[in-house]
Amino acid sequence: MVPLLDEQFSVLAEVSRQGFVRLYQVEASGGQKGWLFWFEVHTPEARTAFHRYKNAIRRLETQGFLPEGVVVSANPGRYYAFWPERPKGLLKTRRLKPVLEILKPFGYSEADLELGEENGQVRVVRLFPQVGHPPSSPQTQTEAMPPPAHKGAQPPGARRRWIGWLPGLLMLALGSLALLEAAHRYLNPPEYVLPDLVGKTPRQALEAVRGFGLQVEFAEGSDPSLPEDRVLKQTPDPGTRVKPGRRLELVVNKPRLGNVPTVVGRSLEDARRALEAAGYRVAGVTRIASGDTADTVLASIPREGQPIRPGEGVRLLVSSGARSPIRETLVPDLSGLTEEQARYILAVAELQAQVTRVPSGAPEGSVIAQEPSPGATLARESVVQIIVATQPGANQPKPSPFPPPRLAAPPPPEPPPSPGSGTQTNPTPPGPAERRVVVSYTLPENLPNAVVVITVQDEVIVNTLFEGPVEQPWSFNQEVVVRGSAILRVVVNGQLAVESPL
Structure with a gap:
């Protein structure tokens, strides 16, 4: 009787056996022939090697370098990878470069794979697992003077000719003075x-x-x-x-930015060393249930290849070990992330995002709350509600098309009643005097955007002149009428920035 592997692959021949890996030539239940690498996962070394191999295959699949029909199983007691038969070929080195860059973080090289072509696209026909420890990836990596006059009597008109030379002599003298001044400045330059x-x-x-x-x-x-x-x-x-x-x-x-190195598929300690070698640090670790080995990095924020300043932190999403048999997962901590980053983390944790936007003074698009809270256990594909900050909408009031009213002079006081007139009135105390002032404010250069509230409080009312979000460059200038003493207050992002009498 022909032996079966995982009840769907008929063994045609056992090709080789090395350590904890066996290679079989098999035929799938659908008739497709191919090669099957079977892992005997009984030691930590074998488990790590299998998951590194599986993560390398997943990366090839996401980048479009894997042919159809490849099957990877990570079920307990059934750890294997099936590669359907595909024609092999020789490809130019420049076409191999993208594939080798993908496999480099996992320790695989050109000698560990067979390549082919499918519809003009490069495909990895077979990837051979590494039984021993893979090699560590490298991470340690501008005019003459006029003749003298004749003695004796001057001929007629000589005096007039001499007077005609005066402008030229004057220009010559001025030029000499300018030349002397230039020479003096050259020899004695100012400091x-x-x-x-x-x-x-x-x-x-x-x-x-x-x-x-x-x-x-x-x-x-x-x-x-x-x-x-x-x-x-x-x-x-x-x-x-x-x-x-x-x-x-x-x-x-001119700050130089680096790129986040590849840490997905590595152990937490390996990823930490790779980040430190590249000049970064681990800003936080979020753990979720996953089929990957415990402490295997599943994702990073920012993602690999994204620019980041030296010394900044990178958050890691790490597997906490085997998944629960009832398909549950942990809710990750999303606080402080952008909406895009939160959606990405939830997708990796096999959860769905439901976004609610509320006005807030927090940065636009940042997560300010979540429900359920971090660490809660949910069934996979459950919905997690995230609250995202948005700036409140407000329009700057348009100036009135009518000229401001002129302030009339107060009426003269009524004369006091004459004695014996028989009438007596109580004088009305005068109200606070009106005056016109100009209110102006400019947003500081170090604030790219802010929520600004401008108010003027006089002896009668508190007048809100402006309230809403603004962006650089922004300034405010408006003439207002106040009664009596007045105080200008400017609140920026909830903090009192200006409080000044007018």
Whole structure:
């Protein structure tokens, strides 16, 4: 009787056996012949090797390099991969490069795979598992003077000719003086004291030394903790006395960004070392139930290849071990993520996202709450409600098309009643005097956007002049009428920024 593997693959021949891996030539229940790698997973080494092999196949599948019909099983006691028979071929090295880059983090090389073509596209026909430990991926990686007059009597008209030479002589004298002044300035150039240019933009720095006659040169530096396009250093230092023609070097900040390395499919410790070697750190670890080996990295935020500043943190989604038999999963912590990142994490955890947007002072599109809370156990494909911040909508009030009313002078006080008139009235105390003031405010440059509330409180009312979200560049200017003393208050992102009498 022909033996069956997983009740669907008939064994035609046992081709080889190496360590915990056996290679069979089999025929599927549908008649498709192929090759089946069977793993005897009884040791941690065998389990790690199988899951690394399985994750490499998954990555090939997501990138479109896997032919149809490949089957991978990770059920207890049935760990195997079936590869249907496909024609092999020799491909040029440049066409192999994308496949090798995908397999490199998992320790596989060109010697571990067979390639072919399908409809003009590169396909991995077979990937051979590694029985031993794979090799660690590398991560440690600019005119003459006029002749003298004749003695004796001058001929007629000589005096007039001499007077005609006066403008030329005057111009010659002025030119000589200018030449002497230029020679003096050249031999004795003025000195200037260099101002402090650190923190200024290149344009502001050039304006500050305009007229000094310096040779300004720019160089690039990198400090991710400081704003871009700002002077980090100047040579000579501030306070140095310089003369025209002196060289001034300004180092301008151009922060260099790196890329998140590939950590999916690696163990948590391996991923941590890879991030530290690339200049990053692990910002947090979220664990969910998964069929992968415990402590296997399932996803990262930001994802691999995305640009990120050196020293910033990367959040990791890590398997907590075998899945529950009743198909349950843990709700990950989504606080502080963007909506896109939260949807991605929930999809990896096999949960669905239901988004509700509410006005909030938090950054636009960030998750501010979730239901259920992190760590709760849900059945897979359950819905998790996430609350996403959105900026409240408000329109700046349009100015009135009518001119503001003129303030009439108060009427003169009535004369006091004459004695014996028989009438007596109580005088009405005068109200607070009206006056016209101009209210102006400009959003600081270090705030790209904000929610601004501008109010004026006088002795009668509190008048809200503006309320709503704004973006750079933004300024406010409006003339208002107040009664008596008044106070201007400006609240930015819920914090009192200005409180000033008017």
